[in-house]
Amino acid sequence: MHAKACSVAEKYVKMTSVVADLVHGYRDLMDNKSDPRVNDWAMMSSPFPTVLICLSYAYFSKVIGPRLMENRKPFNLRHVLIVYNFIQTVFSTWIFYEYLMSGWARGYSLRCQPVDYSNNPLALRMANTCWWYYFSKFTEFFDTLFFILRKKNQHVSTLHVIHHGVMPFSVWMGMKFAPGGHSTFFALLNTFVHIVMYFYYMVAAMGPQYQKYIWWKKYLTTMQMVQFVMIMTHQFQLLFTECDYPRSFMIWIGLHGVLFLGLFSDFYKTKYTRVRSDVKREANSGGCMPVLEDDTKPHQNGVSSYATIYNKEYNSCYSNGTNNGYVANNNTEKKVA
Template sequence: MEIINRIVDGYHDVMDNQSDPRTKDWFLMSSPFPTLAICLTYVFTVKVLGPKLMENRKPFELKNVLIWYNLFQVIFSCWLFHESIASGWFTTYSFRCQPVDYSRNPHAMRIANGCWWYYISKFTEFFDTIFFVMRKKFDHVSKLHVIHHGIMPMSVWFGVKFTPGGHSTFFGMLNTFVHIVMYSYYLLAALGPKVQKYLWWKKYLTALQMVQFVLVFFHAFQLLFIDCDYPRAFVWWIGMHAVLFYYLFSDFYKQAYIKKAKSMKLKEKVEVESSKVEPKERKLSILNGFSNGSALGDVRQRMAGAVASQ
């Protein structure tokens, strides 16, 4: 019982005394458990409940919904990217070491507010997967997709709770830029076949995601080697997320593009070789027919029949 009390007291000490007091009363910020519950509900819905509900139903036609949804995400991502730039990236923020400003001045509060909206954006991205399920594109609900979307709200929650600003917003700045490109691609794809034929650059989106995680990895872990007034725990938190996501996205890239391309080349090679072999086989079969006397026998039988009929 004493151990449980210590755990509970430690939890309240961290949440109440070591977190950012500016954000503790904001929506969903008082405790991590509502966010955790939403994330778990999302995973259960897209992996179990959704496919079960769609099992005997026709896929939904969501063309217009997808167009408006992706347009919203492009606009939302543009605004979030603008807010991250307004916070100081490429102007006053240092790429080497940027502590969090915990004051209540308007600029610091604007940064914290932007971090909270970035956290909310991770929930809106759940609809990417929900729409896959509704259209019965279950092969799109991959391990990468579910893990990435399923843990991001929980991950960002800790950032808003303890470090809403400073060094960690580098990841948000990069991520919102990538999402501008990504949702622009999805928007164009939703417009139909007339536009889709020009979308040859899909695989480069995955490459862009991988570059993003490499940059986040080096940007975060540089603080392990220099003095900076930024929590080391969050250095590891952000850096290890970059490692995890880089592994998942690189594995997806290999499976979806490299191995698929090799498989297609092998298939084409087999088809070419088959087209060369088949005519030879047909020629040999004809020659074999005459050489074994079968064709000649047929001719003789016809002649004998004609003589008999006379």
Template sequence: METVYDWYKDLMDNKSDPRVNDWPMMSSPWPTLAACLCYAFCAIKLGPTLMANRKPFELRNVLVVYNFAQTVFSAWIFYEYLMSGWLGHYDIRCQLVDYSRHPRAMRMANTCWWYYFSKFTEFFDTLFFVLRKKNEHVSTLHVIHHGIMPMSVWFGVKFAPGGHSTFFALLNTFVHIVMYFYYMVSAMGPKYQKYIWWKKYLTAFQMVQFVLIFSHQLQVLFRPSCQYPRPFVYWIAMHGFLFLFLFSDFYKARYNKADRKAKANNGLCMVVMNENGISLNGKNGYKQEVASEVPNSYTSSAADAFVRRRPVS
């Protein structure tokens, strides 16, 4: 235990970036770890239990404001990452951390801290799902993604606030601009949801992000002259692989099954008609009539066996 404690003290005191030691939540990893564990417990157990016998909250206006704020916040962080390095000053192939007090280096470190802070504001995504009793959205993917990111980013801010690995944060904040804009429009109601037909492609966009992240990290391994710390390369590349797997699994479960179901529903189905022309196997308050349009490959006599649905008047 003494050996472990000495190693921990040396890591925190001598290996970390002294510029950030006095910044909020940066002196120790334990408050961040506690926050992540508390989040997971509340998301999985406490929140659903407290809401079990309560009516879901109507939070449309709150969601619009929250997602607008997150869109603007993400846009600002993205801008700061560009201006403090990635817009002309950083080399995408290999970029070491500037630990100096130069204004641009300090601006990058400050941006990294705000990116870390944004991982806590994203906890509200889960809170709103729980309050609205949308527990099906609090999936394993959702909890893992939100639960481990603050801790992961804490290590980046503590030991390497800048340089090569901030490319993943740059990409992630850009994706979040698009994502929270989508959520904002979605929360505005059915009138506006026709403008967000691209939901399926948002998930694909996120998966492309993870491919770019681990590709950008691992290419450093083929550059022996690049002295960027390898632990961060492996750590961020692992996150890219993990989230690519989880998001692709979600994509297949959500959209591939939905596509198959849509194709099945679009297929013409047979029904049994009684003497009044009403389907004997109609359901859910609908009566069924002979379809006015059938594929050209079917004869008019066969058309009588195919139907379309309309509400009962």
């Protein structure tokens, strides 16, 4: 009995020691290895508020939201979506401008750009811009909310929720430990794409009569793929270059580019190479992006091309924030007056 009690006591001591080491490591990471300039900024003192919001978003998206809407009629959010996409366009434009003015148009190096941790006004402006980019990841939650309110739950796929749920925490880490420098090139490109993307969906939400002004939808996908190639190239070059920038962030951002390039490439091939074989279409069904119908198609049974934006095989696909819930699905919804 004595030996058994000693064994239990030893396990308890070891467990206590492990917990103490984890707590000490966490405090050392937060207090000594993070950027002290941002510690008192909103949501920056601890990762737990961001994690809690992200988990709540995921639970609402997959459980609470669909349950609340189960016995309700879908909301008509056409005007709300026009305003929302307009605000997102302006917000993205401002963030893009701030990234330029705080570094990328003022001497930032494409080859190697360390983080400036000083209290220089330009360095602080860059850190502030990074915080607003972090905040913008929460505003993108509305993409999912609008799907749910319009009962387009098939678009709220697991991949869609994981992407939107993980991005705020990924950006939080960058903001906490490296608010500036090399990897802000990713945010610069991403906000530029969001300017074009949200403007496109604002115009699309205005109705079929405006379709002629967004004939360039195919090139939006091309631009998104070029973005990811540029991100991958820019990040992974540090594998062959000495640069005073955290390699972990470089690798993490570069892998984002790899993943999204694969998804967008699959969508592009499915949509624009016009593969009609059932086998090929099934093989490409993982493209996980909305397939847009041709705007030149005539109305069928009173349903406009505006109301046929998604093909059935993409019902549960990942959106990357590009489809904001205003579109109708599977030729079942009448044209909005």
